[in-house]
Amino acid sequence: MQDIWHYIHSLLPLRDAARVACVSHSFKSYWRRFPNLSLTRATLGLKGGVYGMSCKKAIDLARKTNHILENHSGIGVTTLKLEICDFPLFSTSRDDLDRWLGIAVKPGIEELDLGFCSHAAMYNFPFSLLPGGWDKSIRQLHLANCAFRPTTGVDYFRSLTRLDFDYVHITEDELSHLLSSTVHLEKLRLMACNELIALEIPSLLHRLSHLVVSNCGYLKVIRCKAPNLYSFEYMGALLQLSLGDSLQYLDIRASYGDVVHYACANLPHMVPNLEALYISSSYVRDAVVAPGKFLHVKQLLIGVLSSDYDYFSLVSFLDGCPSLETFMLYVSLQI
Incomplete structure (x- = not known):
């Protein structure tokens, strides 16, 4: 019966799940293992455009995000979506963000969506925080307005099926290192990744069927050897x-x-x-x-x-x- 209640609770939207957690100690324990953590202005009830966000709202976004993650057990998270605004000028430090990721990014997570509102301060994706076993669970990765610097031998993304990069700083060599380990990749989308000069898709990506490239300003050539590319x-x-x-x-x-x-x-x-x-x-x-x-x-x-x-x-x-x-x-x- 406990498993059934936990499953029903996991289907609620974030704010409703938080309200239900106030009803009893049992529901509070479900909240501490809530699987779908989408922590954005919209889900946390903070209205206002990205570029017009006030300092107060940016601080409120960071404060609520910190409160939720500090009170989460880190167990059972399957989806983590973080929206970081005005980073780190007013609300969030790199240490805060590393700590949040350390809490929620565990083996079993399937989707990670990490987005900054601007290039105000470049955040480097922290490979050192990725746990053992992550490579067997993560299916979708979406990054926006940050740097992603994989090196030779990186093998964290063997089960990845979808990859979305928006305004991500990554070179063609770094992207090549990444793609060489994503043998299950089905969809790849690159938007405004302006460090890319050439895009090489290796033949080992047998499952890649959809490729989207948009406004990568310095890109000169795209060569796709994936044998089953459909669109x-x-x-x-x-x-x-x-x-x-x-x-x-x-x-x-x-x-x-x-x-x-x-x-x-x-x-x-x-x-x-x-x-x-x-x-x-x-x-x-x-x-x-x-x-x-x-x-x-x-x-x-x-x-x-x-x-x-x-x-x-x-x-x-x-x-x-x-x-x-x-x-x-x-x-x-x-x-």
Whole structure:
């Protein structure tokens, strides 16, 4: 019966679970083993935008986070989400954050989401705090606005299935060290990781099916050797791509570069089994080069952010898609 009550308690939202813990000593003991610790402004009832957060709210966020984690046993945590604002100017020191992670990050944790509101002070992910056995449990890792510096031989992420980096400081060599140990990885998303110059996805990632790369400003080349990659989404300046013939879904939103010409000239031989193609850019020329054949493309979306583009020139593109079922054209009428 105790296990049933504990399970029911674990399904409650964080604030409701905390209220229920005030009812009895039994429920308080469940609270000390509450598995889903999502400690953010929203879950703790602190309203206000990230960038407009007052010093008081930042301090309140740190104080409530500290109180919850200090009163938690550290047992049974499966999800830990921490939002750190104005770090460490007003509310939180590196020692505080290391201590919080030391309390909750234990073998059995499945998801870790650690996000800072800004680059005000760079926090280095503390590999030294990771416990033995962590590598067998962690499934999802999301980091934002911090530094991640793995070294050769790091083997903490063997069971990782999803990796999300937002504004994370990591070099291509460091990312390579990480990916070499994530043999179960299924989804990889990189946004604004501006230390990356080249992205190399090794062939040992047999389970990787979804790859998203967005606004990594200095990235020049992406080479993916993962044999079962299904979808790739990219936002940024056009660059050198090598994606493999397993790809079926491709979405390229080019911030700079003529993506229409790029697609015609490069994609038919690069991704011969493509079934869905979505491309958009504001940098396009009026004439489309004669494309190769997109033999399997059934869905095609072209977005052109230009009011004076010769849209009839896209006819040759359509001629290269004999299996096409759906065509969507998005046009901007901005002057």
